[in-house]
Amino acid sequence: MDDQGxxxxxxxxxxxxxxFVYQRYLLPxxxxxxxxxxxxxxxxxxxxxSPAQETxxxxxxxxxxxxxxxxxxxxxxxPLYRARLSNRGGVISSFKLTRYRQDIKDPESLVEMVRVMExxxxxxxxxxxxxxxxxxxxxxxxxxxxxxxxLQAGQNDKIIFRYRTxxxxxxxxxxxxxxxxxxxxxxxxxxxxxxQTLRGRTTLVWAPGLEPPEGGEKSSMFSASRYGYQxxxxxxxxxxxxxxKGRKLEGQRNFxxxxxxIASEDMYFVAALMPSDDSMGALxxxxxxxxxxxxxxxxxxxxxxxxxxxxxxxxxxPKEMSSLKAVSESLVKTIELGIFGFIxxxxxxxxxxxxxxxGNYGLSIIIVSALIKIVFIxxxxxxxxxxxxxxxxxxxxxxxxxxxxxxxxxxxxxxxxLYQENKVNPASGCLPILVQIPxxxxxxxALLGAIELxxxxxxxxxxxLSAKDPIYITPIIMGATMVLxxxxxxxxxxxxxxxxxxxxxxxxxxxxxxxxxxxxVYWTVxxxxxxxxxxxxNKSLKLEEAGAEAIAEAEEPKKEKKxxx
Numbered sequence: 001m002d003d004q005g006x007x008x009x010x011x012x013x014x015x016x017x018x019x020f021v022y023q024r025y026l027l028p029x030x031x032x033x034x035x036x037x038x039x040x041x042x043x044x045x046x047x048x049x050s051p052a053q054e055t056x057x058x059x060x061x062x063x064x065x066x067x068x069x070x071x072x073x074x075x076x077x078x079p080l081y082r083a084r085l086s087n088r089g090g091v092i093s094s095f096k097l098t099r100y101r102q103d104i105k106d107p108e109s110l111v112e113m114v115r116v117m118e119x120x121x122x123x124x125x126x127x128x129x130x131x132x133x134x135x136x137x138x139x140x141x142x143x144x145x146x147x148x149x150x151l152q153a154g155q156n157d158k159i160i161f162r163y164r165t166x167x168x169x170x171x172x173x174x175x176x177x178x179x180x181x182x183x184x185x186x187x188x189x190x191x192x193x194x195x196q197t198l199r200g201r202t203t204l205v206w207a208p209g210l211e212p213p214e215g216g217e218k219s220s221m222f223s224a225s226r227y228g229y230q231x232x233x234x235x236x237x238x239x240x241x242x243x244x245k246g247r248k249l250e251g252q253r254n255f256x257x258x259x260x261x262i263a264s265e266d267m268y269f270v271a272a273l274m275p276s277d278d279s280m281g282a283l284x285x286x287x288x289x290x291x292x293x294x295x296x297x298x299x300x301x302x303x304x305x306x307x308x309x310x311x312x313x314x315x316x317x318p319k320e321m322s323s324l325k326a327v328s329e330s331l332v333k334t335i336e337l338g339i340f341g342f343i344x345x346x347x348x349x350x351x352x353x354x355x356x357x358x359g360n361y362g363l364s365i366i367i368v369s370a371l372i373k374i375v376f377i378x379x380x381x382x383x384x385x386x387x388x389x390x391x392x393x394x395x396x397x398x399x400x401x402x403x404x405x406x407x408x409x410x411x412x413x414x415x416x417x418l419y420q421e422n423k424v425n426p427a428s429g430c431l432p433i434l435v436q437i438p439x440x441x442x443x444x445x446a447l448l449g450a451i452e453l454x455x456x457x458x459x460x461x462x463x464x465l466s467a468k469d470p471i472y473i474t475p476i477i478m479g480a481t482m483v484l485x486x487x488x489x490x491x492x493x494x495x496x497x498x499x500x501x502x503x504x505x506x507x508x509x510x511x512x513x514x515x516x517x518x519x520x521v522y523w524t525v526x527x528x529x530x531x532x533x534x535x536x537x538n539k540s541l542k543l544e545e546a547g548a549e550a551i552a553e554a555e556e557p558k559k560e561k562k563x564x565x
Contacts, residue, residue: 066143066162066163066164066170067140067141067142067143067163067164068087068141068142068143068144069141070141071086071087071088071141072086072087072144073085073086073087073093074086074087074144074146074147074148074149074159075148075149076148076149076151076159076177077148077149077150077151078150078151078177078178078179079098079152079153079179079180080097080098080099080179080180080181080182080317081095081096081097081098081182081316081317082094082095082096082098082110083095083096083177085159085175086122087141087142087143087144087161088139088140088141088142089121089122089125089126089137089138089139089140089142090124090125090126090137090140090142090161090163090173090175091121091122091123091124091125091138092114092122092123092124092175093114093116093122094112094114094116095112095113095114095123095316096110096111096112096113097110097111097113097269097317097318098110099318100268100269100318100454100455101455104455104463104464104467111269113210113269113271113316113317115208115209115210115291117208120207120208120287120293121138121205121207121208121293122207123205123206123207123271123316124173124175124184124186124204124205124206124314125138125204125205125207126138126171126173126188126202126203126204126205127202127203127205128169128171128190128198128200128201128202128203128300129200129201129202129203130198130199130200131199131200135165135169136165137163137171140163141163142161142162142163142171142173143161143162143163144159144160144161144162145159145160145161145162146158146159146160149177151177151178151179152179153179153180154179154180155178155179156176156177156178156179157176157177158174158175158176158177159174159175159177160172160173160174161173161174161175164191164193167194168192168193168194168195169190169191169192169193169194169198169302170190170191170193171188171189171190171191172187172188172189172190172191173186173187173188173189174186174187174189180326181323181326181327182315182316182317182318182323182327183313183314183315183326183327184313184314184315184316185311185312185313185314186204186311186312186313186314187309187310187311188202188204188309188310188311188312189307189308189309189310190202190300190302190307190308190309190310191302191306191307192302192303192304192305192306192307193304193305194304195304196304197301197302197303197304198300198301198302199300199301199302200299200300201297201298201299201300202297202298202300202310203283203295203296203297204273204295204296204297204310204312205283205293205294205295206264206271206273206293206294206295206314207287207293207294207295208287208291208293209231209232209246209264209287209291209292209293209294210230210264210265210266210269210270210271229243229265229267229336230265230266230267231243231244231245231246231264231265231292232244232245232246232262232263232264232265232284232292232294233262233263233264233265233270233334234255234259234261234262234263234282234284235259235260235261235262235330235333236255236258236259236260237260238330240333241263241333241334244284244292244294245292246286246287246291246292249284249285249286249292250286251285251286252283252284252285252286253283253284253285254281254282254283254297255281255282255283255284256281257275257278257279257280257281257282258275258278259275259281259282260274260328260330261273261274261315261328261330261331262282262283262284262294262295262296263294263315263334264292264293264294265319265334267449268318268319268449268451268454269317269318269319269451270315270317270318270319270331270334271294271314271315271316272314272315272331272334273294273295273296273312273313273314274312274313274314274315274328275296275312276310276311276312276313277311279298280296280297280298280310280312281296281297281298282294282295282296282297283295283296283297296310296312297310298310313327315327315328315331318451319334319335319449319451320451320452321335321345321348321349321352332345335449336445336449337442337445337446337449338441338442338445340438340439340441340442340445341442341445343438343439343442343443344442344443344445344446345446347368347442347443347446348446348450348452350364350368350371351364351365351368351446351450351452352364352452354367354368355452360456360457360458360459361452361453361456361458361465361518362456362457362458362459362462362465362518362521365447365465365518365521365522365525366521366525368443369443369522369525369526369529370525370529372439372443373526373529373530373533376435376436376439377533379435379436380436380530380533381533381537384533384534384537385537385541386424387489388537388541389422389424390424393418393419393422393424396418397415397418400414400415400418443522444519444522447516447518447519447522448516448519450466450518453465453466453516453518454466456518458517458518458521461473462474462517462521464517465516465517465518465521466516466517466518467516467517468513468514468515468516468517469513469517469520472513474517474520474521474524475509475512475513475515475520476509477524478508478509478512478520478523478524478527479505479506479508479509479512480505481524481527481528481531482504482505482508482509482527483502483505484527484531485527485530485531485534486501486502486504486505488531488534488535488538489534
């Protein structure tokens with residue numbers, strides 16, 4: 001072999017050695033995902049992605065961007081809502097509920113679910129976050145496939161947004177709307193038409209968090225909505241949702257799947273995002289003020305020429321039982337019914353059932369209150385009889401207090417002895433009341449947060465059962481019934497304590513001045529029925545006592561004759 005051939009072989013060996021060393025030790029590593037401070041789902045392996053997210057090869061095209069030149073608005077109209085979509089970010093810029101008004105006096109003031117801010121994202125903003133940060137999809141001008149939609153009963157249709165960066169990463173976002181439900185389906189598809197593998201996180205957010213507009217009903221201290229929770233909720237499994245409060249949230253908090261939904265809510269309305277599979281995670285982050293933005297995310301790895309999708313569903317609407325169930329049974333948990341929710345839920349069902357027949361939620365409250373009172377009449381009767389017996393012993397108890405006022409132990413022994421001699425059980429007056437307490441609190445909580453009462457009229461001056469009585473008539477009537485009820489209740493304790501209890505109607509009346517009139521109607525009806533029951537019981541006990549005295553008088557001559565014999 002001549003020298004030229006030897007030099008060629010040496011050159012090739014050196015070249016291959018250089019390439020090996022460069023690729024093995026000098027080539028920069030592939031980009032990695034953004035570091036997260038909390039736990040998160042790992043990047044989904046290609047072979048493990050679900051069919052809806054299956055990564056597949058797509059034909060390679062020459063790199064060129066896809067974008068619109070100016071902003072365009074799409075209008076969506078259904079029997080339940082009117083929405084506007086913007087191609088700037090491919091977002092929902094307005095979502096008005098046609099069956100609910102912000103101001104009861106203004107029929108055009110429909111409830112707006114989107115809180116537009118001067119800065120920040122809007123609902124359904126999607127982004128891809130790589131090692132270098134967001135790629136800008138949330139503010140990009142998407143091309144739109146589709147026109148304005150007017151959906152009738154039973155119909156559904158979709159709008160498609162498409163945008164491609166100059167580097168070759170393409171996002172195709174599809175929003176599907178339904179005429180008969182508040183459900184919106186979202187698909188975010190990413191196609192990698194570049195020559196590099198892309199790793200990162202795809203996010204879909206509802207932002208900003210739900211908050212009544214300035215000057216709206218939340219601003220009033222007398223509004224029912226001031227008593228409800230407002231902020232983010234997260235639910236996994238079948239348990240109670242966890243609250244994510246803005247004032248306690250620092251930065252972004254990530255939730256590892258699986259989970260049912262993450263939502264932003266106020267007293268009566270909710271926007272919830274639900275994942276399509278267990279590999280997805282949820283996020284909550286603090287926006288302006290104490291508002292909390294919520295979202296879902298998926299870790300993606302896209303080799304060149306592949307595509308992957310992240311699918312989710314949203315509920316955007318009222319916290320109304322049947323509407324929530326139509327989308328997902330788990331969404332019913334967004335209605336906060338307290339620890340006695342298992343009782344409150346059937347009460348709400350009864351309210352809605354009777355409303356179908358009477359057409360007025362005020363009348364429905366009266367019917368339900370009466371039925372509950374009837375169910376508990378046996379317990380109330382036992383309690384009243386026991387208290388009546390104890391009231392008869394009150395003079396003797398007071399005498400014992402005077403006699404043993406310096407010996408507490410002896411006093412308690414003598415009082416218990418007195419109860420045993422007269423066959424009186426002091427607990428029998430309290431236990432029936434304790435049985436009714438869970439039902440009372442359940443009914444109270446059901447009426448406080450029921451969207452069915454929002455802007456629901458009663459009669460005369462009460463035009464909104466979820467708002468306070470504008471002229472305070474019902475709270476005053478309620479206070480008067482409490483005074484009458486206390487005067488008819490047998491006195492079983494210290495007279496000084498009884499006098500102190502007379503201040504309770506004043507306290508309750510002052511408190512109920514600001515409560516929703518639906519609650520005041522319930523409490524007033526309950527008091528009136530209680531007074532009627534006490535009146536009947538007092539009459540019955542008097543008749544029983546008169547009968548017992550008559551029998552005793554009739555037996556007296558017989559006893560005298562027996563003694564003479």
